[in-house]
Amino acid sequence: MSIVVTGGAGFIGANFLLDWFRSQDETIINVDKLTYAGNLENLASLQGDARHQFVRGDIGDSTLMTRLLAQHTPRAVINFAAESHVDRSIHGPEEFIQTNIVGTFRLLEAVRQYWDGLSAADRVLFRFLHVSTDEVYGSLELDDPAFTEDRRYEPNSPYSASKAASDHLVRAYHHTYGLPVLTTNCSNNYGPFQFPEKLIPLVIHNALAGKPLPVYGDGQQVRDWLYVGDHCRAIQRILEIGRVGETYNIGGGSQRVNLNVVHTLCRELDEFQPRSDGKSYQEQIAFVKDRPGHDRRYAIDATKIDRQLGWKPAETFESGMQKTVRWYLDNQPWVQNVTSGTYRSWVEKHYCA
Ligand code: NAD
Ligand code: DAU
Numbered sequence: 001m002s003i004v005v006t007g008g009a010g011f012i013g014a015n016f017l018l019d020w021f022r023s024q025d026e027t028i029i030n031v032d033k034l035t036y037a038g039n040l041e042n043l044a045s046l047q048g049d050a051r052h053q054f055v056r057g058d059i060g061d062s063t064l065m066t067r068l069l070a071q072h073t074p075r076a077v078i079n080f081a082a083e084s085h086v087d088r089s090i091h092g093p094e095e096f097i098q099t100n101i102v103g104t105f106r107l108l109e110a111v112r113q114y115w116d117g118l119s120a121a122d123r124v125l126f127r128f129l130h131v132s133t134d135e136v137y138g139s140l141e142l143d144d145p146a147f148t149e150d151r152r153y154e155p156n157s158p159y160s161a162s163k164a165a166s167d168h169l170v171r172a173y174h175h176t177y178g179l180p181v182l183t184t185n186c187s188n189n190y191g192p193f194q195f196p197e198k199l200i201p202l203v204i205h206n207a208l209a210g211k212p213l214p215v216y217g218d219g220q221q222v223r224d225w226l227y228v229g230d231h232c233r234a235i236q237r238i239l240e241i242g243r244v245g246e247t248y249n250i251g252g253g254s255q256r257v258n259l260n261v262v263h264t265l266c267r268e269l270d271e272f273q274p275r276s277d278g279k280s281y282q283e284q285i286a287f288v289k290d291r292p293g294h295d296r297r298y299a300i301d302a303t304k305i306d307r308q309l310g311w312k313p314a315e316t317f318e319s320g321m322q323k324t325v326r327w328y329l330d331n332q333p334w335v336q337n338v339t340s341g342t343y344r345s346w347v348e349k350h351y352c353a
Helices: 011-023 040-046 062-072 086-091 094-116 120-125 158-177 199-208 228-241 258-272 303-309 317-330 332-340 342-352
Strands: 002-006 027-032 052-056 076-079 127-133 181-186 213-216 222-224 247-250 255-257 285-288
Touching (some): 002 011, 002 062, 011 228, 027 062, 040 052, 040 332, 040 342, 052 062, 062 094, 076 094, 086 158, 199 213, 213 258, 247 303, 258 285, 258 317, 332 342
Parallel strands (some): 002 076, 213 285
16 A cells, blocks of 8 residues: 655655654655755655655656556545745746646646546545645634635635645546545644744744844734644544545644744743843844735634544644754754755755766
């Protein structure tokens, strides 16, 4: 038995693989394009482990995906692969359209053809799990109820619009062709191996480097933070017992304004690695120009996944943040390789020589 995972060298995908192999031996074929966000160092502990088969490739490469599916006959495909950073989508949306929309479409086509060729029994058991985001629902006012699965899609950035389009394609492949799909819409993740362009790892990195901690606008935007390990457990649960054709919201039940997140990080760092001048890292906070079209608030109502599948986050915001700050302090060589681009030279040498 095996499953295909796409984007498994990125932040959430890598955490998913590492968690998966802690509890089982089923092989994962990990297809990742190794964009700037893909880093095989995240999976260094799996080196030489036959349960993990890495293939550098693009989900939009129909020939490759068709061949891999025929060769490995997986019982499921989990699609993490995406361009995932909102700010990058504002500066250059093209890649987001290519990977998140065209790539997901081509992947769905390859999977549909593979699934069509399976025996009746295997067709029933097969799953295509698409990992998406709460950003497809748009922005909430402060007193609005949290997003349920029935919430209308109102994406506001090129990133969220491209993810929304991919969700619609996945839905259409179920309704039109009967493909057994599952879709997840998750809130903001944090934890080990997150690329330091996203708020939490960026603030930790800049704080330690003595750089400004950039807070967009008034810093009063609200996100619902979830420790990545909890997201990975939710995906495993949905893969095994989720109801085909349904979508599941996943959230941390931890709404925090951005400024509060930055203050929490500063407090943790003040305790674990105080500044040499005895001052708080809060001194480094700098309010900067806001992100265009910045969504004010996201919040997930995770009642459905709790009631139907018995999933709840195990980490609180405080315990997850403490683990995360500790991880970054203990893994500074990883941070340095990522921020200096050393891991990119390795990719070029290894794959392009
Ligand atoms: P990431 O940017 O860290 O990783 C994305 C991975 O996909 C990278 O390894 C990259 O190399 C790979 N990739 C990109 N384009 C590809 C392509 N065309 N073919 C194959 N591989 C490709 O992203 P992440 O934060 O780990 O997010 C993973 C998924 O979860 C995404 O679909 C994202 O939309 C979704 N999501 C993320 C969050 C979050 O807070 N990070 C929250 C909810 C949902
Ligand atoms: O909600 C889920 C989404 O969470 C995922 O779908 C995305 O892939 C993921 O990147 C994340 O999107 P955000 O835009 O919410 O994450 P980011 O870490 O970029 O920003 C979090 C908040 O912090 C947001 O309100 C913008 C703000 N911010 C971000 C950065 C990078 C700052 O104030 N300063 C910064 O330097």
